[in-house]
Amino acid sequence: MTRITLTVLVKETYRERFSVVVEDCRRQGMAVEREMTALGLFSGNIEAEKVTQLRAVEGVAAVEADRPMRNC
Amino acid sequence: MAESANTTGRYIVLLRQGRTDDGVRDLQRITGASIVKSESTTDGQYTTLELNCAIVFDHIGAALIRCEVAAGNAIQTASQQAQSNILMIEPERRVHAIAVSSNRPEGTAQGDADAQATWGVRACGADHSGYNGQGIRLAVLDTGLDLQHQDFAQRQIESRSFVTGAEVQDENGHGTHCAGIAAGTLEPVTGPRYGVAGQAQLYIGKVLGNDGSGGDGSVLDGIDWAVGEGCEIISLSLGSPAKEGDSYSHIFEEVAKRALAAGTLIIAAAGNESQRPDYIAPVSHPANCPSIVAVAAIDEHMAIAPFSSGGLQNDGGQVDVAAPGVDVLSSWPSPKNYNTISGTSMATPFVAGVAALFAQSDPAARGSVLRDRIVQNAHPLPLPQQDVGRGLVQAPGRPPAVNGQDMGS
Numbered sequence: 035m036t037r038i039t040l041t042v043l044v045k046e047t048y049r050e051r052f053s054v055v056v057e058d059c060r061r062q063g064m065a066v067e068r069e070m071t072a073l074g075l076f077s078g079n080i081e082a083e084k085v086t087q088l089r090a091v092e093g094v095a096a097v098e099a100d101r102p103m104r105n106c
Numbered sequence: 107m108a109e110s111a112n113t114t115g116r117y118i119v120l121l122r123q124g125r126t127d128d129g130v131r132d133l134q135r136i137t138g139a140s141i142v143k144s145e146s147t148t149d150g151q152y153t154t155l156e157l158n159c160a161i162v163f164d165h166i167g168a169a170l171i172r173c174e175v176a177a178g179n180a181i182q183t184a185s186q187q188a189q190s191n192i193l194m195i196e197p198e199r200r201v202h203a204i205a206v207s208s209n210r211p212e213g214t215a216q217g218d219a220d221a222q223a224t225w226g227v228r229a230c231g232a233d234h235s236g237y238n239g240q241g242i243r244l245a246v247l248d249t250g251l252d253l254q255h256q257d258f259a260q261r262q263i264e265s266r267s268f269v270t271g272a273e274v275q276d277e278n279g280h281g282t283h284c285a286g287i288a289a290g291t292l293e294p295v296t297g298p299r300y301g302v303a304g305q306a307q308l309y310i311g312k313v314l315g316n317d318g319s320g321g322d323g324s325v326l327d328g329i330d331w332a333v334g335e336g337c338e339i340i341s342l343s344l345g346s347p348a349k350e351g352d353s354y355s356h357i358f359e360e361v362a363k364r365a366l367a368a369g370t371l372i373i374a375a376a377g378n379e380s381q382r383p384d385y386i387a388p389v390s391h392p393a394n395c396p397s398i399v400a401v402a403a404i405d406e407h408m409a410i411a412p413f414s415s416g417g418l419q420n421d422g423g424q425v426d427v428a429a430p431g432v433d434v435l436s437s438w439p440s441p442k443n444y445n446t447i448s449g450t451s452m453a454t455p456f457v458a459g460v461a462a463l464f465a466q467s468d469p470a471a472r473g474s475v476l477r478d479r480i481v482q483n484a485h486p487l488p489l490p491q492q493d494v495g496r497g498l499v500q501a502p503g504r505p506p507a508v509n510g511q512d513m514g515s
Binding site: 039046073 | 449
């Protein structure tokens with residue numbers, strides 16, 4: 035199964051329940067690698083076909099696949 | 107108003123076209139000013155303009171006036187009335203010839219030869235600013251920093267790596283170069299000054315590996331750290347090419363908004379994918395986010411760099427300002443210690459450093475206020491806005507002296 039590296043943005047209204055949203059995404063199969071609490075987002079990876087389920091998790095504002103970055 | 111390094115203490119007043127005489131009468135009524143001369147004929151006349159005197163430029167419908175601040179405010183108020191004969195008032199700016207180089211020594215810009223500061227530092231006015239970034243937290247998220255560099259080793263620097271398995275120590279060079287531009291020391295061990303905000307508190311986040319590459323995750327982690335540390339400015343000399351028609355990242359846009367709300371301004375490189383004049387690439391991610399300041403690169407002739415991306419998109423993706431980005435001298439990991447390279451990566455930390463100077467100049471200049479201050483004080487260039495935004499970034503001038511002491515030092 036292909037796994038995608040992605041970032042999940044927590045809704046502003048759910049930021050006080052940040053850890054709950056993280057846990058709910060873990061239950062959907064996401065391996066959470068970084069939790070960025072100052073800004074309300076977290077990143078990790080998940081099987082490609084489960085990305086849609088992540089978007090449906092309560093408190094999730096947006097899900098985006100990682101883009102490669104380079105210095106310029 | 108007080109004379110400063112950047113302003114003369116006089117005002118320029120724009121009068122309604124076709125109603126110059128009425129505008130002049132209103133100006134006299136509001137300020138009691140005498141009209142010294144309505145023709146610009148005598149050399150040196152302007153430099154000796156007395157208080158409450160004005161010169162009118164009939165052909166262009168404008169006036170130059172020296173008056174007290176209260177009178178200037180009254181003119182401002184009048185300009186805001188509907189159908190006013192006075193359209194606007196601005197402080198008269200000092201203008202300088204911007205150094206133009208001809209011969210170019212190998213490996214450096216002509217403007218750097220024998221200069222006390224690099225052409226880039228001079229072009230953005232940092233060498234004339236009375237500010238140095240003291241008290242401002244400036245984060246550079248890149249390939250790290252040579253922590254033992256002769257110009258940085260004695261400095262207190264906060265640092266952290268967000269690249270798995272990699273230390274902050276810069277084995278690439280890019281991060282050291284960018285950090286040097288943004289906040290390099292005012293007195294390098296050797297060579298000209300190359301840094302803008304030499305007294306800023308530096309936060310170095312390694313978000314790109316030593317091969318110069320990384321991903322959204324490490325960059326966002328670095329941004330989160332910098333915001334959590336209370337950094338007023340984050341400099342991102344990195345990106346991912348965008349294609350025409352691409353929308354900006356809504357996550358990065360929301361992150362940038364949250365950062366602004368927390369008092370942190372994010373500044374990012376527009377990208378180097380253009381091959382002008384044949385091809386102009388759209389502004390890269392994440393600089394294409396509306397809430398992130400996107401920086402284009404110009405050379406020391408004030409021309410747009412051939413690689414500099416342009417503001418082509420309708421939804422986001424605008425270039426906000428331009429800064430020096432061609433043949434820029436800055437720090438480099440030892441043993442080389444210094445290097446001259448080009449890119450919108452180099453232009454970005456100039457803006458970040460200038461942002462630190464503005465932030466130091468005004469405690470209220472944070473977040474979106476700081477962004478507006480940078481953009482509004484940019485020097486217009488005779489180039490398309492899609493290429494250079496509002497123009498060349500300019501540092502704030504010398505602060506007003508209080509009791510004979512320069513408040514910027």
